[in-house]
Amino acid sequence: MYKRILVFSLCVIFTFLFVGCGDGDKNKCPKDCSCECNITSGGSDSGAWTVQGKFYGLQNAFNLGLISRNDLLDIAYYHNGGNDIIKDESSGFGGLFTVTPSTHNPTPKSPSKLSAELETIIRKDCFELDFRQTGNDVKYGVKLFHIDLIGYYGIYDGYVAVKIDNLLLKGGAGGSPYYIDNIGFYYVGGPVIILWKLGE
Numbered sequence: 116m117y118k119r120i121l122v123f124s125l126c127v128i129f130t131f132l133f134v135g136c137g138d139g140d141k142n143k144c145p146k147d148c149s150c151e152c153n154i155t156s157g158g159s160d161s162g163a164w165t166v167q168g169k170f171y172g173l174q175n176a177f178n179l180g181l182i183s184r185n186d187l188l189d190i191a192y193y194h195n196g197g198n199d200i201i202k203d204e205s206s207g208f209g210g211l212f213t214v215t216p217s218t219h220n221p222t223p224k225s226p227s228k229l230s231a232e233l234e235t236i237i238r239k240d241c242f243e244l245d246f247r248q249t250g251n252d253v254k255y256g257v258k259l260f261h262i263d264l265i266g267y268y269g270i271y272d273g274y275v276a277v278k279i280d281n282l283l284l285k286g287g288a289g290g291s292p293y294y295i296d297n298i299g300f301y302y303v304g305g306p307v308i309i310l311w312k313l314g315e
Contacts, residue, residue: 164243167236169315174295176274176310186271187298189221193268193276194308200292200299212292212299224269233275237311238262241279257281266308274310 173190176182182190191200195217203211229237242259246252266278290303300308 164239164247166240166243168240168311168313170240170244171274171310171312173276173300173308173310177295182271182274182310184296184298187295188219189271190268190276190308191298191300192217192219192221193224194266195299195301200294200301202292202294202297202299212301214301222269224267226270229264229267229275229277234264236313237275237277238264238279240311245281265306268308271310274312276308276310278306278308280306 171179171181173182173187177184177187195214197217198214199217199219201213201215203213239259242252242257242262245262246255246257251257261281263280264277265280268276268278270276290301292299292301293307294300
């Protein structure tokens with residue numbers, strides 16, 4: 116009996132630690148969101164940051180016409196390592212897919228790498244909107260250095276395609292494809308691609 120209680124308690128603790136807060140706040144960077152910007156917040160400490168840009172979920176940005184289908188193909192190409200993720204509906208089981216080398220010829224990323232200055236601005240915006248303004252920086256002990264930009268997939272008409280991770284509250288397990296207009300993006304748990312634009 117005690118062994119079952121101990122195992123259950125450990126499961127609850129590990130779920131909290133590895134999945135993260137999971138409160139579905141629409142302002143969280145890894146979610147499909149459209150965060151409000153140009154906000155100055157005193158937050159929960161004295162290091163207030165004036166938000167410089169706006170975040171968009173990839174699906175939302177495409178639906179709003181902020182990026183084109185060709186932009187999506189480029190982003191998918193860079194994200195999937197030059198492969199296409201294709202739904203396999205022949206088996207009758209949902210969620211199956213095949214991976215094939217892409218025939219898409221992407222526009223080269225320009226710049227090929229983000230500047231340290233721009234990366235810092237994006238990370239600070241994410242921290243301000245996702246943690247400081249919501250009080251989650253205090254609640255979960257998250258600091259700016261926990262916010263990491265783990266993927267850069269190009270800039271499309273000023274919209275920077277990135278993946279941002281929280282190194283303290285890492286979450287997710289396993290992997291699954293996600294489709295936008297039949298273009299596949301394969302995610303192995305954790306954050307998804309979002310767009311950020313300066314001055315919006």
